[in-house]
Amino acid sequence: MSSEAIHLTNDQQSYREKYPELGTGPVPVEPYMSEEYLSKECEHIFSKMWLMVGRTTRLKNVGDFFVKNVECLNKSIVVAKGKDQEVRAFYNVCRHRGTNVASGEGNCKYFTCRFHGWVYDTDGSIAHVPEEDQFYQLDKSKLNLESVHCEIWKGFIFVNFSDKPRETLREQLAEYCERFEDFPFEEMPVAGRWGATLKANWKLFQDAFQEGYHVSTVHAGTIGEYFTGKRNPNCRPYYLGLFKRNRSMSFSYNPEFAPHPSEIFAVKAGGSLSQGDAAKTYALPGINPGNDPYYSFDVNAVFPNWLCDTSAGFFFIHEFWPIDAITTRWEASLHFLPTNSPSQYISQMQSVTLLRDAFREDIATSEGSQAGLMSGALREINFSDVEIPCRHQYQVIQELIDNPL
Ligand code: FES
Ligand SMILES: [Fe+2]
Structure with a gap:
């Protein structure tokens, strides 16, 4: 065209x-x-595509977060600013038995699952498993919240749910990158x-x-x-x-x-x-x-x-x-x-x-x-x-x- x-x-x-x-x-x-x-x-x-889910102005401070639901894909994600000031996106799914770890938007020190109380840091890493010694072969290195590809352009936050995005965010934004630089x-x-x-x-x-x-x-x-x-x-x-x-x-x-x-x-x-x-x-x-x-x-x-x-x-x-x-x-x-x-x-x-x-x-x-x-x-x-x-x-x-x- x-x-x-x-x-x-x-x-x-x-x-x-x-x-x-x-x-x-x-x-x-x-x-x-x-x-x-x-x-x-x-x-x-x-x-497959990069999806715009919100603006960085919603995440001014460490611990600020918002939840975005993408109903057509049956997905819910948390977008949060970690202690290192990085904005990340992860599945809003507890690594124990799948309950959501956050809802709405706000500020928190940790995300705590309301089901059995597993705790995650604002960068998505597992912080605490109550009664951890009751589990059998728990590999905590595999219990961080599952991350989702997340990138920022001009204060807009994008996520991509594919394992390996087919296009970069800039390729997808195409002509707008230069025009709105x-x-x-x-x-x-x-x-x-x-x-x-x-x-x-x-x-x-x-x-x-x-x-x-x-x-x-x-x-x-x-x-x-x-x-x-x-x-x-x-x-x-x-x-x-x-x-x-x-x-x-x-x-x-x-x-x-x-x-x-x-x-x-x-x-x-x-x-x-x-x-x-x-x-x-x-x-x-x-x-x-x-x-x-x-x-x-x-x-x-x-x-x-x-x-x-x-x-x-x-x-x-x-x-x-x-x-x-x-x-x-x-x-x-x-x-x-x-x-x-x-x-x-x-x-x-x-x-x-x-x-x-x-x-x-x-x-x-x-x-x-x-x-x-x-x-x-x-x-x-x-x-x-x-x-x-x-x-x-x-x-x-x-x-x-x-x-x-
Ligand atoms: S489902 Fe989250 S702690 Fe059990
Ligand atoms: Fe109109």
Whole structure:
């Protein structure tokens, strides 16, 4: 697939002409509802690829930890910072009889299994076995919590469940490594966090965040007018890059948008989703690859299951974790450059609230689509030219199932 991106306005060439290899035909509904298809995705994708599980900002101090469940693989891991400041990941499975050693997140000196009290250090090594002399041939060198490959890029923590990862993390991140080398992800704390377990396939829900075709309808009451108007009624991305597995697009703001007083304040005080021209004040490296004069934000799909959407002064993340073929755990967060005044804080909360309301709208329509697919009324989905990122996601996954890594 061509790695060259294209820049478009409404009256220019279609995306299809640039990416003819993606085809134009309908896509089957099966990948969006079948357990059998999900098991193939688990075997060929989730079990083999680097998966982003959280940010190092959650592990500031020695002993800080969080648990991440990957339900589709029946796995639970603990990610923790050891006394040597190293971040590690291990299976959340006691070496005695398998009980989990941690839950949620927090800080601890040791992980203690609640079943019979085996104790592990925060680096996963076995620290204490109660009544050790009652066991027969216990080899304590083999009783550390089972480790999982763990690597960090720009403050994002990744794990890989395969014995020997097929690709390095940088190979998997591909074009994003260079593009975002200088974007200060690590320095941008969380301003808001959202999550839901919803009745929709993980890809179907991710699709809601990688096309703008629905913005003027679904988001008419929230962000619709900000992105759509006479210049761009269907929210076509100005920039679109479909790469080997990742995809990236940039959306423009509507120059005729009349901001509300709260938005005017938010923009002045510290940047906001609806900042229009003021975006230039908060520009960061790697954003706006198409040099859009009306640039708003970039959607960056990072294979396989997250979006790292960047903009001037902030970024937001979506994670899509399949629980089963039609249930997804979605986790999202918004990050700004550090706040140093109350007005900046209020400004950030304006974006947190706006995104919260828009995301609710996306959840409602996605659950509606899933219910419709489950009814059996459709055999196929027709994606339009502007929905080419959804088609690309389908094709990349199908390709990895047909030709496994
Ligand atoms: S299962 Fe953990 S101590 Fe027994
Ligand atoms: Fe949306």
